[in-house]
Amino acid sequence: MYEQIVKPQKVVIPQAPCNDGKDHFPNLPVTYEEYGSAKTQDGHDKPVVVILPFFLGTAHAAGYTKMDEHKKLVGPGYWDAVIGAGAPFNTDTHRVISLGPLIDRSFGPMTQDPATKKPYGGKFPNFSFADYAAIQYQALQQLGVRHIDVLVGASMGSLQAWHLAAHDMTFVSRMVVVVPGGLTLGDKTRVLARQWVEQLEQDPAWLKGDYYAQPKDHWRTHALAKVLGEFWYRCQFPLNHAVLYDMDDVEWLEIAKGFAPLVPAELKSLDEVLAGLDANAPAVKRYRAQVSALLGATDHNVLLWQLRTILTYAPLSVMRQSNKADFALLGSGDRTDTVPFRSTLGSVLMLATETDDLLEVGRVDEAMTAAGLLGARLFKLSLADSSPHGAGLVGAGVAPLADRIRHFLTQGVPVAPVVPVAKL
Template identity: 55%
Template sequence: MYSQIVKPQTLVLDSAPCNDAHDHFSKLPVKYEEYGSAKSPDGHDKPVIAILPFFLGSAHAAGCKAMKDNKPVGLGYWDALIGPGEVLDTNTHRIISFEPVINDEFHPGIVNPATGKPYGGAFPNFSLADMSQIQRMALKQLGVVHVDVLMGASMGSLQAWHFMAHDTSFVSRMVLVVPGGLTLADKTLTLARQWVTKLEQDPDWRGGDYSALPKDKQPKKALSEVLADFWYRVQFPVDHSLLYDLDDLGWADVAVAHHALSPDDVKSIDTVLASLDDKQPKIKVYKQMVKALCEKTDHNVLLWQLRSILTYKPLAALAASDVFTRRTVKLDDMVDMAHEAPGVADILLIATEADDLLDIVPVDAVIGMAAFLGARVSVDRLPSTFTHAAGLNTAAADSIVRVKGRIAQFLKPQAKL
């Protein structure tokens, strides 16, 4: 554990890409936290571990936010992994964790200096490619020229794939937990589109320009519905009878009509949420978390982060990369590539088949492409009891030992996959 109070820091990029690199945003703030020192005792720069944020997450991966009655308050989500002598060792590495680009301090509600009013609907979108560029620019501003280990869970993994695809030589190793692959499953994209549509169709949203409204008039209905759906799929294992696509309704009707399924076998998220038993401890925790998320999440922050999911295209970036071009040419010429120095050498993917957000099939499909690029990939399959949430928080008792042990094994010097 990292037994220190850690405060977020902010740097400012003079110019950063937005609208999928078609525009630039001036004076963009980037929030981050650091654990451990940048220099070793002999004055050399330590190798860097960079941690990319998950959806609606924060930079607070380790340490605590305060002390109360001599007890830490607000532990970081991966605190059990980070610290002196821990798996992510602050004695040997400089560790930098980033806040999502769109967050509680940088969002459509901030004032546009050109108008003196909040941006609202005029605020730019930030693609995952933009975000990865911003994180790389921030690291360079912090004096980092190379990342030894790039880490991310959930949406952090999507940013990591873009990060690596843009410059394969900038990263040596990647550790991605409950990750996506180089493509996203139709289910993930369908859910993201449905949630975006629901948020945009909320009549109180006003095209994003609601900041002047009283708090009780700001959009809440769609936000609470989206967060309830999202967190249910994060917290509970995948259920193949739980419909997610409106097109599935037609299929389900046919299946029921032909007695291939009974009506009880086919569930929509609305019927599932309506039937939850509040007396069950896990349901209580789920509802408390949704309530907390609704209270602290701004409608536009949620929407702008969701929009970024729909921009996911690391394969296009990889196809345009130098390493892809070189290897394609060499393959065409039947030239031996065995002794060519690879870009990213090792990748560890910790995934679960119970994941109801990021399907494991695209994760498995990564292996062939990675091998073509000269990388070595290991996929560690968590037991079916592990949900998506198990990878987001090491405080979960069922995840800490397995995840911590696997990452420790992977990061051992000279480890072989």
């Protein structure tokens, strides 16, 4: 626990890459929070832990936002249970920096274009994961970080972590990724992201991103509510994989049901699943409250621009480009059994759940097989049985593994039980 009030800070990137490195955006702000001191008591620089934000997340990973009228600290960070003095991410021994998302309700398509004095709207550039990594790298350099001892991220934060490690393969020593993606993105995740992008772009109320002149309630479009509803359902509830996720398959659903009992009885569209929820069930009440909170904190463009980033995930491609001299000796094929000459990444701990309905655990296993590309050892721990994806986004979901995370960071391996993969 980090029992202090923490205020977000900013650094500014003068010329930030955008549109997958093809253009630059001037004076891009990067929000961050910092926990603990940067130096030891005798004045030496502490090793650095960097935390990257999950999808629609914030920089507020630890500490509190304010004190209420009763002098009680309120607004704890999402991982406050595992950050602080003596915690797995130990502020006594490390400088801990948590970065915020590039695009949120304070910066993005709603930002005023100096040339027009109006929001950028649909003219705002897109940012790929490669752009994110370059921007985060520059932001950390400004903060005096020359090397990351432990790079951490949950969900979309894990995807950013793989890209940041790929951006400079001498920059990171260790990684802890939670409800993570692997080194490639599963078909299911790509299909969901693509469908959600299409739904948002096809909503007439979107006005091609230029809806900021409309009343605020106009910003909560039908597509926004639908996409957030499906996104959070897949975060909160572990689903049977027979539930359809590809909209292109929905038209076959009724035909498929005609072949019962050959077709599983649980084969449903998500609309059917949502329609059948028990409104009085505690989990359903929490689900609806969370969706309502997301609707209040997210506008249509913020959601859309972050989803567009998901579709750019390609850390293996970045690794090959950043180590082209090494890989050129081995041919241009999609080899995953070679070790680049320049890499300091020694070990990776993955905290995954078998019932993840957004980032498929199979891709985590593939990443472990591909560890030789990084010359790293990978370890996998499982969250509590039947944990959904969202369990990794909150301290309560990660805290049961606190001792194993701490052991990994201090001893180099997590406490058993664990699935180890030897360095290839």
